[in-house]
Amino acid sequence: MFGSQKVKIEGELLEQAKQCADACGYESVDEFVIHMLEKEVKKILAPEDGGAAPSREEVKKRLQGLGYIE
Amino acid sequence: MSCACLFLLTSCQRGRADASGGKKLIVLGIDGMDPQLLRKFMQEGKMPNFSRLAEQGSFKELGTSIPPQSPVAWSNLITGMNAGGHGIFDFIHRDPKTFELYFSTSRVEAPKHNVRLGNWVVPIGSGTAEQLRKGTAFWTVLDQHDIPNSVFRIPANFPPIPAKGETVSGMGTPDLRGTYGTFTFYTDDATAVAGPVEGGQIVPVQVENSEVKTSLIGPDNSFRKGSPPATEPFRVAIDPLEPVASVSFQNQEFVLREGEWSGWVPVEFQLIPFFGNVKGICRFYLKQAHPRFQLYVSPINIDPANPALPISTPKTYSKQLSEEVGEFYTQGIAEDTKALSSAVLDDKEYLEQSREVLAEHRRIFDAEFPKFRDGMFFFYFSSLDLNSHMFWRLMDEKHPGYDAALAAQNANAIEWFYHQIDEVLGEVIPKLDAGTTLLVLSDHGFAPYNRSFNLNTWLLQNGYVVMKNDSTQDSAEPLANVDWSKTRAYGLGLNGLYVNLRGRERQGIVAPGAEEDALIREISDKLLAERDPKTNLPIITRMDRASVVYQGPYANSGPDLLVGYNRGYRAGWQTILGAFPPDVIEDNTNPWSGDHCMDSTLVPGVVLSNRKIAMENPALTDIAPTVFAEFGIAKPGDLRGQSIFEAATRN
Numbered sequence: 001m002f003g004s005q006k007v008k009i010e011g012e013l014l015e016q017a018k019q020c021a022d023a024c025g026y027e028s029v030d031e032f033v034i035h036m037l038e039k040e041v042k043k044i045l046a047p048e049d050g051g052a053a054p055s056r057e058e059v060k061k062r063l064q065g066l067g068y069i070e
Numbered sequence: 071m072s073c074a075c076l077f078l079l080t081s082c083q084r085g086r087a088d089a090s091g092g093k094k095l096i097v098l099g100i101d102g103m104d105p106q107l108l109r110k111f112m113q114e115g116k117m118p119n120f121s122r123l124a125e126q127g128s129f130k131e132l133g134t135s136i137p138p139q140s141p142v143a144w145s146n147l148i149t150g151m152n153a154g155g156h157g158i159f160d161f162i163h164r165d166p167k168t169f170e171l172y173f174s175t176s177r178v179e180a181p182k183h184n185v186r187l188g189n190w191v192v193p194i195g196s197g198t199a200e201q202l203r204k205g206t207a208f209w210t211v212l213d214q215h216d217i218p219n220s221v222f223r224i225p226a227n228f229p230p231i232p233a234k235g236e237t238v239s240g241m242g243t244p245d246l247r248g249t250y251g252t253f254t255f256y257t258d259d260a261t262a263v264a265g266p267v268e269g270g271q272i273v274p275v276q277v278e279n280s281e282v283k284t285s286l287i288g289p290d291n292s293f294r295k296g297s298p299p300a301t302e303p304f305r306v307a308i309d310p311l312e313p314v315a316s317v318s319f320q321n322q323e324f325v326l327r328e329g330e331w332s333g334w335v336p337v338e339f340q341l342i343p344f345f346g347n348v349k350g351i352c353r354f355y356l357k358q359a360h361p362r363f364q365l366y367v368s369p370i371n372i373d374p375a376n377p378a379l380p381i382s383t384p385k386t387y388s389k390q391l392s393e394e395v396g397e398f399y400t401q402g403i404a405e406d407t408k409a410l411s412s413a414v415l416d417d418k419e420y421l422e423q424s425r426e427v428l429a430e431h432r433r434i435f436d437a438e439f440p441k442f443r444d445g446m447f448f449f450y451f452s453s454l455d456l457n458s459h460m461f462w463r464l465m466d467e468k469h470p471g472y473d474a475a476l477a478a479q480n481a482n483a484i485e486w487f488y489h490q491i492d493e494v495l496g497e498v499i500p501k502l503d504a505g506t507t508l509l510v511l512s513d514h515g516f517a518p519y520n521r522s523f524n525l526n527t528w529l530l531q532n533g534y535v536v537m538k539n540d541s542t543q544d545s546a547e548p549l550a551n552v553d554w555s556k557t558r559a560y561g562l563g564l565n566g567l568y569v570n571l572r573g574r575e576r577q578g579i580v581a582p583g584a585e586e587d588a589l590i591r592e593i594s595d596k597l598l599a600e601r602d603p604k605t606n607l608p609i610i611t612r613m614d615r616a617s618v619v620y621q622g623p624y625a626n627s628g629p630d631l632l633v634g635y636n637r638g639y640r641a642g643w644q645t646i647l648g649a650f651p652p653d654v655i656e657d658n659t660n661p662w663s664g665d666h667c668m669d670s671t672l673v674p675g676v677v678l679s680n681r682k683i684a685m686e687n688p689a690l691t692d693i694a695p696t697v698f699a700e701f702g703i704a705k706p707g708d709l710r711g712q713s714i715f716e717a718a719t720r721n
Contacts, residue, residue: 059171060647062244064269065251065369066173067407067459067662068161068564070643 009033089216094506095446095700096498097693099147099224100491101140101241102455102666103512105131105676111488119495123510123678131674133689134514136619137565137632138670140241140455141175143513143690144225149205150694150709154620156205158226159628160563162646167576169549171562171647173250175226175242176201178379199229199379204624206706207231208694209446217701218445222434225450225513228402229380236438237383238391240450243402245369246339246350246378247289247299251401255414256284256365269408277363282306286319286352288339288370293346300339300348306365313359326356331422334397337370349376351397355419366414368423372400395437398430405456410661417480417661420460428453428490435494439501446697451494453487458516462664466518470657502680507700512675513690519658519665521602522642523609525561525633528600528654534559534593535650549648555579558589562648564641564667566629567593590615590631597633602655609655611636612669621710634669641667677714684717 009017014029021032063069111117112124123129135143135152137160145156153159163174178199203226212219213234221233223240230237245251253270255262264274275282285301304319313328324332332354340347350370357364372378374388374397381400382388392398404427410420428451435449461483463471495510502508529535536556549560554577557570569586572578580586594613602609612634616625619632635641643660644651666673677688685692692711698704699713712718 061252061266062249063162063171063173063647064408065245065249065401066161066403067269067411067456068667069646070268070411070660 007033090218090445090701092444092505093701094442094444094503095697096442096502096506096508097446097448097697098494098498098508098510099144099448099450100454100510100512100676101225101450101452102458102514102516103488103491103676104454104458104515105674107458107484107488107516108676111485116485116489117492119492119499120510120678123495123499123508123680127508127678127680128683129676129678130683130688131515132511132677133687134666134670134673134675135690136614136670137634138514138666138668138673139564140513141226143675144241145175145203145205146690147511147513147693148203148207148224148226150208150691150706150711151205151622152620152691153622153628154616154625155622155708156203157624157627158203159616159632160566162563162566163628164562164568166568166571166574166578169648173242175203176228178244178248201227201229201231203227205622208697209233209235209237209448211694211698211703211706212446212701215701215703217703218443219447220438220442221448222438223431223450223452224448225402230383233383235383235445236387238388238434239381239400239402241402241452243372243381243400244379245371245401246348247287247370249369251369251403251406251408253369253406253409253414254287254367255409256282256363256367258282258363267408267412267414269406270412270414272414275363277308280308280310282308282363282365286337286367286370288337288350289348291339291341293342300341302337302339306363308359308363315356315359315363315365317354324354326354328356328359329419331355331426336373336397348378349373350378355415355423357415357419366409366419368406369401374398374400391434391437395430395433398434399427403452403456404430405452405460407456407460407662410460417461417464417476417483421480421483424453424457424460424487428487432490432494436497439497446701451491454484454491454512455516457487458484458664459662460664462516462518463661466663469518469520469663471659471661471663499680506680508678508680509693509696510676510678511693512677514666514670514675515673516664516666517637517668517673519640519663520638521604521609521640522645522656522658523600523635523639524642524645524651524654524656525567526645526648527642527650527652528597529559529561530650531654532596559593560648561633561641561645563629564646565633565635567631567633569630571630586630594631602639604655605638607638608636609639610634610669612671614670622708634671635667636669637672639668640665679714681715683714685712685714686718688714 017029021029112121135146141158145158149156158174164171209219209221220236222238225241228239228242230239256273256275258275258277262272264272275284283305285303288300290297291300307316316325334351338347338349351373352370353368355366374392377388405424409415463469464477464481536553538551538553558580559569561567569580570578571580597610600609614632616630692714695705695709695711696713
């Protein structure tokens with residue numbers, strides 16, 4: 001539905017991404033890069049996306065103990 | 071070797087004591103002590119020690135912070151600066167780019183990097199707790215001048231900043247689940263709705279053969295994929311005839327009668343087998359054994375004997391203290407107001423819990439105060455604040471939550487706590503000598519909270535907020551569905567009003583400068599003109615512009631306008647997190663019935679001393695300069711206040 005887009009990563013960034021993927025147990029660089037992008041996109045787009053920031057309900061739960069929030 | 075160390079230690083201690091020149095300063099911080107109530111109770115002869123102190127020394131109102139919220143107010147006191155200097159503007163702050171909300175004074179973060187091993191996610195490194203308050207704390211300055219000091223439970227000091235003396239963190243310290251208090255309530259009542267409630271969680275259970283098998287819910291287990299909460303099983307055997315139950319938990323067993331609280335129970339959550347665990351403490355309360363099973367478990371507190379996060383300086387001090395006085399509540403706000411608001415605990419049960427919190431504080435005070443020899447001793451009491459929040463409705467017949475039957479039982483609940491603080495003062499006064507200065511002070515006063523004003527709903531109705539789609543505005547998704555390309559202002563926090571400013575907010579549309587100024591003037595004028603249709607009273611009596619009332623490097627980091635509500639009014643419960651309830655104004659029937667997050671001039675705090683307070687209008691920002699002056703320390707150049715013992719008038 002949304003199509004796909006290839007992104008070229010090369011040189012030092014590619015090497016570093018490989019190192020990170022290995023160190024963190026990702027099965028491939030692709031999996032690592034997609035996971036990182038998902039995290040950042042979610043963080044940046046959430047407010048205008050019609051949705052709350054990803055941690056909003058969690059924030060509410062945390063803050064309720066202060067008493068000032070219902 | 072040990073003799074040399076001992077000599078060195080003794081020399082250092084003597085060196086610090088010498089630096090104070092034998093001067094002693096005692097500061098009792100009484101959160102929420104209100105001048106009107108204090109005067110009333112003094113006139114009625116119920117506060118003999120406060121009356122004595124006022125007669126022989128001084129009693130004045132103490133100007134509070136803008137806005138008068140505890141983290142802001144205590145930060146004013148701690149640093150001697152206003153929010154522009156310490157950067158704490160509200161309980162809740164927002165990131166203007168992402169609209170992420172967070173507690174203003176600290177941030178607890180999980181480890182940033184993980185390694186996946188099947189279903190396990192192993193963090194690399196450990197999580198961190200970061201204090202967000204800026205500026206220099208007065209006890210840091212005392213440390214720099216080798217003045218001995220100890221600071222107990224002062225708010226806005228989690229994690230505690232490095233200090234030479236003994237400090238224990240207070241308001242802002244989370245529970246083991248990373249929240250500011252999450253209780254658990256186990257019940258076999260089929261009508262109870264399972265899941266999260268305000269500040270807690272309802273867990274349905276089944277009673278089979280007079281036995282309940284369930285689990286204690288711990289912190290999210292970041293070691294496991296998806297971070298599900300860690301749990302530990304426990305069993306409750308209910309006596310089939312008597313209102314008694316036996317709780318078996320991690321090789322511990324204890325019996326509770328109906329209506330009885332357990333002591334502190336140590337708990338240990340295993341996060342990864344044989345590798346990672348975390349320790350906490352909690353209390354159980356058997357609300358009912360028959361016919362319904364009802365068991366309350368307190369938020370799981372960080373264990374002071376084995377703290378999972380830093381809560382004291384030196385780090386070993388909380389363990390030492392717990393060995394001396396027993397385990398104690400470490401969460402920042404220990405009084406479980408949410409259990410009362412959620413009707414999990416009733417007035418009597420909440421009062422018992424709240425009285426135990428105060429009893430713990432008094433045990434710590436009684437253990438530590440006699441050790442005070444030199445320098446400065448600060449001790450904080452939370453009870454008046456939390457109980458004025460919860461029981462205003464029982465002493466004020468005009469409050470929407472007033473209930474004559476409940477009032478007949480507990481109308482004097484607030485008075486009882488005031489009297490307890492008077493007893494504490496009664497322990498201090500006999501210890502005062504010519505070289506000792508005593509300050510008893512509060513961060514703000516109190517007022518009824520009768521009516522809620524939903525600022526965001528007002529902004530929406532007046533065209534300052536525009537929604538993308540009217541049909542989907544609801545309170546479940548704060549600031550959701552806002553059309554930022556057409557929205558000019560929004561509310562967040564208890565007193566904060568923000569302009570959707572170009573260059574600051576990610577989709578800001580209001581140009582800084584003339585357009586911003588005009589918008590701020592327009593909104594201020596309209597809000598000040600708003601009247602409550604029920605009472606015909608003004609709802610808002612003061613609008614402070616941040617650029618006028620704040621000075622310092624963070625003056626532009628917070629809200630653009632601070633909304634000062636009239637006595638009796640406060641920001642509505644849901645507007646605080648950016649929601650849009652249907653009505654602009656409504657009754658507050660929550661047991662949380664008193665408040666102070668309003669016009670700062672309407673809720674001053676108090677300051678009493680055994681010495682003459684010469685300053686005509688002392689304020690919180692004068693306290694740090696007062697502390698410095700007491701020890702002959704030159705006031706840092708960025709502080710605008712001065713010692714309250716010097717004559718001066720504040721405009």
